Amino acid sequence: MNRDEIVNKVNDMLMQNFELTEDKLLPSSRFVEDLGLDSLDAVDMLVHLENQLNVKVDVEKFREVRTLGNVYDLVYEMSKELT
Amino acid sequence: MKKYDVVIIGSGISSIISGLILTKHRKSVCILEQHYTPGGYTHSFTKNGVMYDTGAHYIGALDKGRPFHTLLTYLDIPMDGLFFPLDRHGYDILEFPSFSVEYACDYEQTISNLSTIFRKESDAIRRYFDYVKKVALQFPTYEYDSSYDEASMQKIMNTSLQDVLDTFTRRPRLQSALAAYCTLHGVFPKDVPFGIHAVVTDSLMHSVHGLRNGGQAFVDALLVRFKNQGGELFMQEKVVDLDIENSLIKKVTTASGKHFIAEWIISGIHPKAIFSFVRKHLKKAFTNRLDNIQESASFLTIYGEFKDVKHFAPLKNYYYFQQESPDKLIEVGTASDTPSCIFLSHPNTLDRKTGQTIIIPAKMEWFKRWENLCSNERKNDGAYNSIKQTIAQKILKTLASRGVSIDSWKTLDISTPITNRDFNGSIDGSAYGIYHSIDNTGVRALGPRTHIRNLLITGQSTLFPGMLGAAISGLRSCGHLIGIRSLLEELKKIQHTNRKG
Numbered sequence: 001m002n003r004d005e006i007v008n009k010v011n012d013m014l015m016q017n018f019e020l021t022e023d024k025l026l027p028s029s030r031f032v033e034d035l036g037l038d039s040l041d042a043v044d045m046l047v048h049l050e051n052q053l054n055v056k057v058d059v060e061k062f063r064e065v066r067t068l069g070n071v072y073d074l075v076y077e078m079s080k081e082l083t
Numbered sequence: 084m085k086k087y088d089v090v091i092i093g094s095g096i097s098s099i100i101s102g103l104i105l106t107k108h109r110k111s112v113c114i115l116e117q118h119y120t121p122g123g124y125t126h127s128f129t130k131n132g133v134m135y136d137t138g139a140h141y142i143g144a145l146d147k148g149r150p151f152h153t154l155l156t157y158l159d160i161p162m163d164g165l166f167f168p169l170d171r172h173g174y175d176i177l178e179f180p181s182f183s184v185e186y187a188c189d190y191e192q193t194i195s196n197l198s199t200i201f202r203k204e205s206d207a208i209r210r211y212f213d214y215v216k217k218v219a220l221q222f223p224t225y226e227y228d229s230s231y232d233e234a235s236m237q238k239i240m241n242t243s244l245q246d247v248l249d250t251f252t253r254r255p256r257l258q259s260a261l262a263a264y265c266t267l268h269g270v271f272p273k274d275v276p277f278g279i280h281a282v283v284t285d286s287l288m289h290s291v292h293g294l295r296n297g298g299q300a301f302v303d304a305l306l307v308r309f310k311n312q313g314g315e316l317f318m319q320e321k322v323v324d325l326d327i328e329n330s331l332i333k334k335v336t337t338a339s340g341k342h343f344i345a346e347w348i349i350s351g352i353h354p355k356a357i358f359s360f361v362r363k364h365l366k367k368a369f370t371n372r373l374d375n376i377q378e379s380a381s382f383l384t385i386y387g388e389f390k391d392v393k394h395f396a397p398l399k400n401y402y403y404f405q406q407e408s409p410d411k412l413i414e415v416g417t418a419s420d421t422p423s424c425i426f427l428s429h430p431n432t433l434d435r436k437t438g439q440t441i442i443i444p445a446k447m448e449w450f451k452r453w454e455n456l457c458s459n460e461r462k463n464d465g466a467y468n469s470i471k472q473t474i475a476q477k478i479l480k481t482l483a484s485r486g487v488s489i490d491s492w493k494t495l496d497i498s499t500p501i502t503n504r505d506f507n508g509s510i511d512g513s514a515y516g517i518y519h520s521i522d523n524t525g526v527r528a529l530g531p532r533t534h535i536r537n538l539l540i541t542g543q544s545t546l547f548p549g550m551l552g553a554a555i556s557g558l559r560s561c562g563h564l565i566g567i568r569s570l571l572e573e574l575k576k577i578q579h580t581n582r583k584g
Contacts, residue, residue, distance in 0.1 A: 043526065
């Protein structure tokens with residue numbers, strides 16, 4: 001999967017599950033301040049990411065993410081490791 | 084209307100342990116139970132003067148200084164007469180088609196027993212059990228360690244039992260013997276976090292006890308203390324609605340029309356049941372996730388008695404596995420298949436007041452036709468009774484083929500996944516609630532905190548399987564209200580004193 005495909009998949013998941021509109025889904029969007037997501041939402045997001053992208057995300061690294069751009073980077077990095 | 088600090092929904096072990104911890108910390112607490120008997124799966128019943136346990140068959144970690152004993156000491160529960168030790172030198176006999184091995188309350192003995200069968204693998208066996216011990220010690224709510232290492236915890240909760248087994252041995256027969264306790268959490272080796280399997284295994288490696296007068300006597304002892312500390316228990320109060328305002332539960336309503344209000348609500352019932360009341364207040368991200376979580380397998384139980392127990396050594400349980408492959412150990416097929424595993428509880432030769440149970444993993448779909456009938460209708464339904472008898476005969480025949488003398492067995496009753504569902508509110512009669520795979524545990528767990536700000540969830544159906552697991556999860560949930568660190572430190576002190584003594 002290339003980076004664009006990952007961005008699309010992550011955004012689809014967020015729109016479908018968190019009812020976020022596309023215009024909010026920017027790499028600079030911060031979870032709490034811009035997307036209104038809390039730590040429990042982050043757990044749900046982690047599980048959906050893993051299920052939809054068929055990757056196991058490094059939980060310690062996921063704790064560090066603050067923006068959507070960080071999520072794209074993390075998932076891209078993990079999918080590269082898998083291949 | 085009285086306002087409680089905490090209303091607890093359900094009266095299983097996790098709920099009662101939560102109630103005890105909270106009332107000990109001077110919180111006003113009430114427990115709401117839908118049935119006429121408290122205890123959830125700890126329920127026991129008496130028929131023809133013989134007592135039968137439905138879910139609580141044996142417990143680990145009850146020797147002085149061990150985690151369950153420490154927790155009960157902390158809660159001031161008098162333990163005299165509640166429990167009796169099973170055979171420490173071999174409490175579980177695991178019968179596989181080509182070999183048989185005994186697990187003992189002693190790591191060295193168990194390693195030696197296994198090494199006798201798997202001579203070339205003795206080093207791997209020792210290293211595996213060393214790792215079990217090490218991992219169990221890292222579990223903060225098991226060893227009561229408030230200074231645990233988060234990264235290590237993540238690792239043991241993100242690694243499957245199968246992955247761990249593969250690092251020690253590739254022999255399916257040995258892997259099966261090491262993974263046998265998947266029966267005690269209901270999760271396949273490829274899915275269960277090694278942390279859970281290690282705690283379940285370690286808890287039994289130090290001490291194993293049966294319940295002298297059944298799980299009900301244990302529950303009664305806990306409830307006496309709960310009430311003495313000011314706790315209130317309301318029976319036959321089935322929760323039917325939760326009123327929500329600003330993501331907070333304002334009122335709990337029961338079927339009898341009563342309302343209960345509290346600062347906090349703790350739910351010990353199945354997560355799918357509790358969230359069904361507040362579904363419209365939850366994001367799709369959570370409800371989609373919840374809907375996709377599968378259940379642990381259910382079970383079918385034959386209650387009865389061997390009039391002649393000569394075939395069985397006293398104070399030992401027997402497991403009869405059909406396959407010698409870890410991915411088949413707890414497989415559930417169709418009603419006509421030979422069961423993958425048959426559990427036969429210890430004949431209690433201390434007295435004859437308690438009967439025996441024979442348990443196999445089962446599925447609700449075997450009994451789909453009858454799932455909407457009430458208990459009395461089912462009792463009088465010829466086809467339902469017939470399928471139960473057919474399955475029971477199959478089980479007994481399988482036991483006979485494994486050399487068990489079944490001539491003196493007398494069946495008293497047979498319960499099915501429908502019975503489990505009706506008595507315990509578990510979805511499809513599941514034995515351990517949700518399937519406790521890596522996807523649903525550890526950092527990915529559904530609780531204790533929830534999207535409803537004053538709702539905590541607890542219990543084996545949500546957090547950690549088994550009776551010890553239920554107790555641990557009660558402790559964990561209460562930690563959110565009174566501080567997990569101070570709670571663990573109090574417990575650690577007791578544990579330390581008891582281990583020294």
